[in-house]
Amino acid sequence: MTKAARIGLGLGLTVLFAFGAWLTWDFVIDDAFITFRYSEHLAEGLGPVWNVGGDAVEGFTNFAWMLWHALWSALGADLVLVAKVTSLVLGAITLVMLLRATEGAGSVVAGLAFVLFLPTYFHANSGLETVAFAAVLLRLVIVAVRVIDEERVFDWEPPLLLLFLGMLRPEGLLAALPAFAVWFWYSRRMPVARWTTVIAAAVGAGYFVWRWFYYGQLLPNTFYVKFGNLEAGAEWVVTTAILLAPLLLLSLALLVVAGLWFKGGLFCLTVVATWLPYALSGPTMDYLHRFAYHVFPVLCLGAGIAVAAIGQRLAATAVGAITVGWVAVAGATAPDLPLIANYGSDLQRAHVAIGRGLAEADVPEDARTLAVSDAGAIPYYSDWQSIDYIGLNDEAIAHGADPTEVVMDARPTVLMVTSYQPGIPDRKYGLNVPVAIAGYEQVGEVRMREEYWQNVYVLPQYAPQVRAALAPKVEEAQRTHDPGRYDLTVDRWLDRLTGR
Incomplete structure (x- = not known):
C-alpha cells in the first residue's frame, strides 16, 4: 500500500470513527457514576469511599480509572465529559496502533473491523474503563509482536503497561501475562528490563497491600456479588465465540502459518487469559459484549495480520470482506442494542x-x-x-x-x-x-x-x-x-x- 493510500485509509477511518462517536454521544451507563462518586470523595480529601465517614468499601473495579477522574474532579471538571473524551482519544489511538501494526489488506481489515463494530462507540461513551483497558492491552501485545520480529522496543514500557492493566482492572494482570512473558523472555538479559520489572512489581505489590488493608478484602467488593456463575460463563463463551467467529478463526489460522505461528499463539493465549475470568464466572452487566471487548482490538490485529499473509489478492479480499461484514452486522444486531441506544x-x-x-x-x-x-x-x-x-x-x-x-x-x-x-x-x-x-x-x-x-x-x-x-x-x-x-x-x- 502506497503512502497516499495509507493516509487516505486513515482519514476515511477517522471520519467513520468520529461519526460513530457522534451517534452514541448521549450514552452513559449508570455504573460509571459509582466510580465518579469515589473519585469526587477522593478529590475532596475524604478518601476513595462510598459513604463519607462510613466503613471503607471498594465498590469499583477500576482503581486507575478512579484516580484519573479524581484528578479532574479536583480541577472542577465534568467527570462524564472527562470519561468520554478520554475513551474517545484512546479509541482513536487504538485505531492508529492497528494501522501502524498491519500492512496492505491487513490494515484495511483491522481498521474497518474496529470502526464498523458499533459497540466500540457505546463503550467509548459509557463512562467506564472498557476502551482504556482494550487500548493498553493492545499496546502490550504490539510490543510483544515487535519483540518477536526482533524490532527495538522501550524496555521500560511493558512493565509499566502491566502495572497499568492490573490497576485498571484486577484481571488485567492475567490478560497481560502472555504478552509480558514473551517480552520478558526476549529481554530478560537487558538491565533496564529487569529493574523496571522489579519496580513495577514493587509498586503493584504496594498497591495491593494498601488496598487490602484499606478496604479489608482481597478483591473489590463487586467480585463477591457478581462472580461465580459457571453456567452463565459457559453461555457467555458460546455467545462471544459466535459474535467474533471470523476474528477468532483468523487468529487461530496463524498457528499453522510458517513464520507467524508464534504470533498466533500470542493472540490466542491473550484471548484465553483475558476471557478466562468471565468464562468461569458469568459476568453481569455485559451490555453489548463489554467484557469480550477487552480483547477485541487484539483480535482485529490478529485478523489483519492473517489477511495480509494470504498471498492471493482475490482470496484476501473475500476473506477480509466476510470478516468485516460479519463483525459489523453482529455489532449492529446485538439483542440489547435497542435498550442501550436509548x-x-x-x-x-x-x-x-x-x-x-x-x-x-x-x-x-x-x-x-x-x-x-x-x-x-x-x-x-x-x-x-x-x-x-x-x-x-x-x-x-x-x-x-x-x-x-x-x-x-x-x-x-x-x-x-x-x-x-x-x-x-x-x-x-x-x-x-x-x-x-x-x-x-x-x-x-x-x-x-x-x-x-x-x-x-x-x-x-x-x-x-x-x-x-x-x-x-x-x-x-x-x-x-x-x-x-x-x-x-x-x-x-x-x-x-x-x-x-
Missing part, C-alpha cells in the same frame, strides 16, 4: 433527575440518607449517604447479609424501589419490599423506559420537602428527553438523532 436519554429523565432533585431537597444533613438498588447516578448526583442493597457497595450484603434487615436497621429517609411494571414488586434484589416500605410515604413513580420504574418512598416527616424538590426536576427531564416515548426500539434512537 439508555442515556432514559437515564437522564429518571435516575439523574431523581438524584438532582434529592440534592436540592430541604432535608437536614444528618437525615440525607438513601437506599437504592441502582447505585449510580442517584447516589452520585444527590451525594446522600447511600445503602446499595444489591451489595456492590455494601460489604455485609455482598457477603450474605439480608438486604431487608440492613435497610430496616438503617431506616433511611428515602427508599428507592425498582419495578418492571406500575406498582411495587413483592421482592426486589433480595429486599422484601412490603416490609421495607412500611411506614414510608410514596412521593414519586418515575418511569425510565418500557417496563422500568423507580418508586420513591420517603419517611413522612420529610415527604413534603422531597416531593417539592423532586417533582419539578422529574417533570422537566421527562419533557426534555424523548417526551412520551418509552419504547425500546432502534427507531426511537434514530428519531432522536434526526431531531424527529
Whole structure:
C-alpha cells in the first residue's frame, strides 16, 4: 500500500470513527457514576469511599480509572465529559496502533473491523474503563509482536503497561501475562528490563497491600456479588465465540502459518487469559459484549495480520470482506442494542433527575440518607449517604447479609424501589419490599423506559420537602428527553438523532 493510500485509509477511518462517536454521544451507563462518586470523595480529601465517614468499601473495579477522574474532579471538571473524551482519544489511538501494526489488506481489515463494530462507540461513551483497558492491552501485545520480529522496543514500557492493566482492572494482570512473558523472555538479559520489572512489581505489590488493608478484602467488593456463575460463563463463551467467529478463526489460522505461528499463539493465549475470568464466572452487566471487548482490538490485529499473509489478492479480499461484514452486522444486531441506544436519554429523565432533585431537597444533613438498588447516578448526583442493597457497595450484603434487615436497621429517609411494571414488586434484589416500605410515604413513580420504574418512598416527616424538590426536576427531564416515548426500539434512537 502506497503512502497516499495509507493516509487516505486513515482519514476515511477517522471520519467513520468520529461519526460513530457522534451517534452514541448521549450514552452513559449508570455504573460509571459509582466510580465518579469515589473519585469526587477522593478529590475532596475524604478518601476513595462510598459513604463519607462510613466503613471503607471498594465498590469499583477500576482503581486507575478512579484516580484519573479524581484528578479532574479536583480541577472542577465534568467527570462524564472527562470519561468520554478520554475513551474517545484512546479509541482513536487504538485505531492508529492497528494501522501502524498491519500492512496492505491487513490494515484495511483491522481498521474497518474496529470502526464498523458499533459497540466500540457505546463503550467509548459509557463512562467506564472498557476502551482504556482494550487500548493498553493492545499496546502490550504490539510490543510483544515487535519483540518477536526482533524490532527495538522501550524496555521500560511493558512493565509499566502491566502495572497499568492490573490497576485498571484486577484481571488485567492475567490478560497481560502472555504478552509480558514473551517480552520478558526476549529481554530478560537487558538491565533496564529487569529493574523496571522489579519496580513495577514493587509498586503493584504496594498497591495491593494498601488496598487490602484499606478496604479489608482481597478483591473489590463487586467480585463477591457478581462472580461465580459457571453456567452463565459457559453461555457467555458460546455467545462471544459466535459474535467474533471470523476474528477468532483468523487468529487461530496463524498457528499453522510458517513464520507467524508464534504470533498466533500470542493472540490466542491473550484471548484465553483475558476471557478466562468471565468464562468461569458469568459476568453481569455485559451490555453489548463489554467484557469480550477487552480483547477485541487484539483480535482485529490478529485478523489483519492473517489477511495480509494470504498471498492471493482475490482470496484476501473475500476473506477480509466476510470478516468485516460479519463483525459489523453482529455489532449492529446485538439483542440489547435497542435498550442501550436509548439508555442515556432514559437515564437522564429518571435516575439523574431523581438524584438532582434529592440534592436540592430541604432535608437536614444528618437525615440525607438513601437506599437504592441502582447505585449510580442517584447516589452520585444527590451525594446522600447511600445503602446499595444489591451489595456492590455494601460489604455485609455482598457477603450474605439480608438486604431487608440492613435497610430496616438503617431506616433511611428515602427508599428507592425498582419495578418492571406500575406498582411495587413483592421482592426486589433480595429486599422484601412490603416490609421495607412500611411506614414510608410514596412521593414519586418515575418511569425510565418500557417496563422500568423507580418508586420513591420517603419517611413522612420529610415527604413534603422531597416531593417539592423532586417533582419539578422529574417533570422537566421527562419533557426534555424523548417526551412520551418509552419504547425500546432502534427507531426511537434514530428519531432522536434526526431531531424527529
